[in-house]
Amino acid sequence: MPSTLPRIDDSRQRVLDTVLALFSTHGYFATSLQDISRESGVSIGSIYHHFGDKEGIASTLYHTLSEQMTARLDRVNRKNGSVHDKCRAIVKMLFDMTEAEPLVMNFMLYAKHKEFLPGEPPICSSKPFALMRDIVRMGMETGEIRRMDLMVASTSLFGGPIRMIMARLDGVLPAQLSRYLDEVWECAWRSVAAD
Amino acid sequence: MPSTLPRIDDSRQRVLDTVLALFSTHGYFATSLQDISRESGVSIGSIYHHFGDKEGIASTLYHTLSEQMTARLDRVNRKNGSVHDKCRAIVKMLFDMTEAEPLVMNFMLYAKHKEFLPGEPPICSSKPFALMRDIVRMGMETGEIRRMDLMVASTSLFGGPIRMIMARLDGVLPAQLSRYLDEVWECAWRSVAAD
DNA sequence: GTCTATATTCGGATAGAC
DNA sequence: GTCTATCCGAATATAGAC
Numbered sequence: 001m002p003s004t005l006p007r008i009d010d011s012r013q014r015v016l017d018t019v020l021a022l023f024s025t026h027g028y029f030a031t032s033l034q035d036i037s038r039e040s041g042v043s044i045g046s047i048y049h050h051f052g053d054k055e056g057i058a059s060t061l062y063h064t065l066s067e068q069m070t071a072r073l074d075r076v077n078r079k080n081g082s083v084h085d086k087c088r089a090i091v092k093m094l095f096d097m098t099e100a101e102p103l104v105m106n107f108m109l110y111a112k113h114k115e116f117l118p119g120e121p122p123i124c125s126s127k128p129f130a131l132m133r134d135i136v137r138m139g140m141e142t143g144e145i146r147r148m149d150l151m152v153a154s155t156s157l158f159g160g161p162i163r164m165i166m167a168r169l170d171g172v173l174p175a176q177l178s179r180y181l182d183e184v185w186e187c188a189w190r191s192v193a194a195d
Numbered sequence: 196m197p198s199t200l201p202r203i204d205d206s207r208q209r210v211l212d213t214v215l216a217l218f219s220t221h222g223y224f225a226t227s228l229q230d231i232s233r234e235s236g237v238s239i240g241s242i243y244h245h246f247g248d249k250e251g252i253a254s255t256l257y258h259t260l261s262e263q264m265t266a267r268l269d270r271v272n273r274k275n276g277s278v279h280d281k282c283r284a285i286v287k288m289l290f291d292m293t294e295a296e297p298l299v300m301n302f303m304l305y306a307k308h309k310e311f312l313p314g315e316p317p318i319c320s321s322k323p324f325a326l327m328r329d330i331v332r333m334g335m336e337t338g339e340i341r342r343m344d345l346m347v348a349s350t351s352l353f354g355g356p357i358r359m360i361m362a363r364l365d366g367v368l369p370a371q372l373s374r375y376l377d378e379v380w381e382c383a384w385r386s387v388a389a390d
Numbered sequence: 391g392t393c394t395a396t397a398t399t400c401g402g403a404t405a406g407a408c
Numbered sequence: 409g410t411c412t413a414t415c416c417g418a419a420t421a422t423a424g425a426c
Contacts, residue, residue, distance in 0.1 A: 159354035
């Protein structure tokens with residue numbers, strides 16, 4: 001009765017779904033508004049009404065996905081006890097997400113936001129990455145992770161897994177990421193674990 | 196006497212230097228041929244004469260830098276004995292290169308080649324990365340590196356250092372990369388070293 | 391809010407003189 | 409090999425009816 005439940009702006013969402021696919025496969029600049037209009041079934045005029053301009057579409061998409069990712073990280077973070085378990089769960093979540101929603105992962109990791117979202121801070125400074133660093137910091141305080149520069153620890157711990165994700169997105173991995181999880185995690189954790 | 200010695204095509208090289216800077220800062224699509232012409236001092240007609248079209252410029256630049264990188268990797272590879280030393284020297288070389296020629300590194304790591312070089316294979320399949328994997332494979336044969344999936348080992352060993360480079364290029368590292376080399380390498384090597 | 395038609399700008403590419 | 413001038417298509421964005 002309070003009316004609006006699943007009745008989200010339908011055309012808005014259709015456009016966002018469409019641009020995710022188009023940006024991920026062809027890139028931002030190679031995607032024209034005509035493409036977006038045709039694929040989404042929403043007229044150009046309507047698109048401008050909702051998003052202002054082309055950059056507005058990309059910006060909306062980016063923030064939506066970024067928040068979604070942050071929320072997932074938060075949930076994983078709260079559900080797990082030790083820093084070791086938290087981080088492993090994060091890697092597993094990222095791997096699963098890559099297989100389930102490769103387009104999302106592709107956009108988040110690969111899209112050169114700087115080129116079409118000039119105002120946005122670099123991806124390493126974004127909320128999700130900051131959260132991951134916070135967990136690593138905690139790991140040093142609890143003694144699970146060796147004391148060292150925080151950035152070094154973060155990149156060492158998550159750098160390998162992230163490159164595996166990129167390899168998978170590039171289509172150069174023969175099997176699903178889950179197949180590699182144990183080995184990848186073993187390496188990642190060894191790199192920073194206290195002796 | 197055999198004539199042409201340092202007399203490299205001057206305008207050709209000027210264009211390549213210019214586009215490296217422009218592509219790295221503004222991206223391929225945001226760089227127009229007018230920009231290139233203005234910054235390089237070479238006329239548009241001349242540019243087309245040399246490179247055919249805009250993609251040709253990017254392609255030439257990419258292959259030039261890729262070969263340059265491969266040559267350096269080769270030299271480092273031959274100059275060092277153990278796989279451990281080879282890999283450490285590679286990371287050091289990449290770090291030094293990032294500080295000395297950030298634009299080159301930026302283009303090689305960050306440029307979304309897929310978007311403007313459709314024919315090119317993904318960066319992980321490129322010559323430099325293949326060479327790095329070869330060395331890792333050798334490490335498993337000599338027993339320096341634990342037996343595991345080759346891709347996992349490669350991404351684990353070089354993933355951390357590469358993310359550090361990206362962080363540096365993004366301007367989120369306070370100090371030069373050399374400052375972090377020891378710590379980064381310690382982590383990287385631990386991740387794959389035999390016990 | 392949605393659409394169609396249209397304006398305007400811009401950038402890649404070419405022609406052709408020198 | 410280098411340059412200037414120009415063409416042409418395409419893409420963003422707008423106007424304005426419904």
